[in-house]
Amino acid sequence: MLARLTNKHILLGVTGGIAAYKSAELIRRLRDAGAEVQVVMTAAAREFITPLTLQALSGNPVHTDLLDPAAEAAMGHIELARWADLVLIAPASADTLARLAQGLANDLLSTLWLAASGRKAVAPAMNQQMWADAATQANLDLLRQRGVAVFGPGSGSQACGDIGAGRLLEAVELAALCADQFQSGSLTGIEVVITAGPTREALDPVRYLSNHSSGKMGFALAEACIEAGARVTLIAGPVHQPTPARAHRIDVVSALDMLAASERAVAEAKVAVGPARTIFIATAAVADYRPARVAEQKIKKGFKDDTLELTLIKNPDIVATIAAQADKPFVMGFAAETQAVEGYACDKLARKRLDLIACNDVSRSDIGFQSDDNAMTVFWPDGATPGRAELAKASKPQIARALVALLAARLPAGGRTASGDDASLTRHADEIL
Numbered sequence: 001m002l003a004r005l006t007n008k009h010i011l012l013g014v015t016g017g018i019a020a021y022k023s024a025e026l027i028r029r030l031r032d033a034g035a036e037v038q039v040v041m042t043a044a045a046r047e048f049i050t051p052l053t054l055q056a057l058s059g060n061p062v063h064t065d066l067l068d069p070a071a072e073a074a075m076g077h078i079e080l081a082r083w084a085d086l087v088l089i090a091p092a093s094a095d096t097l098a099r100l101a102q103g104l105a106n107d108l109l110s111t112l113w114l115a116a117s118g119r120k121a122v123a124p125a126m127n128q129q130m131w132a133d134a135a136t137q138a139n140l141d142l143l144r145q146r147g148v149a150v151f152g153p154g155s156g157s158q159a160c161g162d163i164g165a166g167r168l169l170e171a172v173e174l175a176a177l178c179a180d181q182f183q184s185g186s187l188t189g190i191e192v193v194i195t196a197g198p199t200r201e202a203l204d205p206v207r208y209l210s211n212h213s214s215g216k217m218g219f220a221l222a223e224a225c226i227e228a229g230a231r232v233t234l235i236a237g238p239v240h241q242p243t244p245a246r247a248h249r250i251d252v253v254s255a256l257d258m259l260a261a262s263e264r265a266v267a268e269a270k271v272a273v274g275p276a277r278t279i280f281i282a283t284a285a286v287a288d289y290r291p292a293r294v295a296e297q298k299i300k301k302g303f304k305d306d307t308l309e310l311t312l313i314k315n316p317d318i319v320a321t322i323a324a325q326a327d328k329p330f331v332m333g334f335a336a337e338t339q340a341v342e343g344y345a346c347d348k349l350a351r352k353r354l355d356l357i358a359c360n361d362v363s364r365s366d367i368g369f370q371s372d373d374n375a376m377t378v379f380w381p382d383g384a385t386p387g388r389a390e391l392a393k394a395s396k397p398q399i400a401r402a403l404v405a406l407l408a409a410r411l412p413a414g415g416r417t418a419s420g421d422d423a424s425l426t427r428h429a430d431e432i433l
């Protein structure tokens with residue numbers, strides 16, 4: 001299933017052979033499946049296809065030289081090796097296979113191959129006699145013994161006029177074999193849009209109304225969703241949180257900005273994977289009201305006035321707006337309450353047509369807003385009495401993983417990708433905590 005490639009970092013090594021042109025198509029297939037691709041070319045490969053072509057297709061600069069000071073400063077061989085979830089060399093020449101088998105490190109590709117500790121694969125391509133040669137086969141045996149996956153080669157007519165084994169597999173076959181290297185996560189193939197942090201509602205050019213939300217919970221959830229295989233768009237209010245690797249972050253300021261960004265991201269996600277595979281998670285602490293008028297100039301302190309009256313108007317309800325869509329995605333809300341937590345949460349669940357709501361008691365100083373920990377009760381519609389699960393106090397990343405397990409369990413059958421029934425996935429949420 002190609003969706004397993006979502007968010008994956010594929011480092012594609014291209015070596016010198018006629019089949020190097022096929023790497024262009026392979027890059028497209030990998031990217032279409034949601035992978036990010038960086039390309040490393042050997043000197044010989046550059047005689048067969050230009051780095052410019054592969055740069056344009058991968059959307060990243062192509063790496064060629066081991067001893068290039070500029071490249072080392074940007075992303076050296078060690079960083080490239082660490083970046084990769086899979087190093088695939090396609091096409092892999094007989095020469096490169098020999099160098100890999102011997103552990104040589106005399107160019108960028110062979111050096112980072114040694115430096116990479118993760119998944120590795122080669123897709124050989126060469127003349128049938130070169131393929132059949134005992135030296136080539138012995139080199140491949142060595143690589144296989146070290147856990148390297150060997151993709152192909154295929155058989156058929158060759159560029160040199162021979163017929164036999166040694167053809168590079170087609171791009172579509174190689175992409176599928178790459179996907180097979182990865183396990184399917186509970187949210188593989190799912191698009192998730194998450195809002196996080198506070199919003200700021202301007203009073204004048206220098207002042208605003210806001211709240212204490214840190215954004216930690218939303219950012220932790222974004223990370224947990226990515227870990228589970230989802231593609232994540234994170235719409236963040238003004239917060240000081242590092243962007244989780246592989247999240248697409250959109251920074252916004254006000255509630256109106258956040259609504260517009262959410263509607264756009266959800267629409268794009270629905271086009272990409274359909275509503276049943278789109279999840280909207282609203283963790284942001286959106287200001288309920290905004291000043292009716294934003295003063296153009298700084299509001300001055302009046303000499304006589306001891307009070308200042310502000311007129312506020314209601315902001316749109318972002319989560320309810322998304323949940324009211326005709327082809328609504330799966331919607332998860334959050335409730336931060338200081339009293340009657342359960343009552344308010346269940347009311348929100350029904351009134352806003354949510355599929356899941358996670359609520360916490362922000363009157364407790366040991367959890368919630370600025371804290372590193374959280375504890376939650378989660379509710380979902382289930383006939384007359386909502387279903388519920390308790391997530392005991394734990395770090396926000398742990399709570400986030402448990403929430404993702406609950407989310408995956410509650411997704412409609414058309415959106416669910418993990419094997420397992422509701423009960424087993426809910427059990428999984430318990431096991432995480």
Ligand SMILES: Cc1cc2nc3c(=O)[nH]c(=O)nc-3n(C[C@H](O)[C@H](O)[C@H](O)COP(=O)(O)O)c2cc1C
Pocket residue numbers: 014015016017018019042043044045092093094095096097125126127130
């Ligand atoms: C026109 C031409 C086509 C070649 N095709 C292949 C090939 O398909 N497979 C292969 O292993 N070597 C092929 N070679 C030989 C390699 O380019 C040569 O061994 C080179 O040193 C490989 O370097 P590299 O592995 O660092 O890219 C070809 C050479 C030429 C001149």
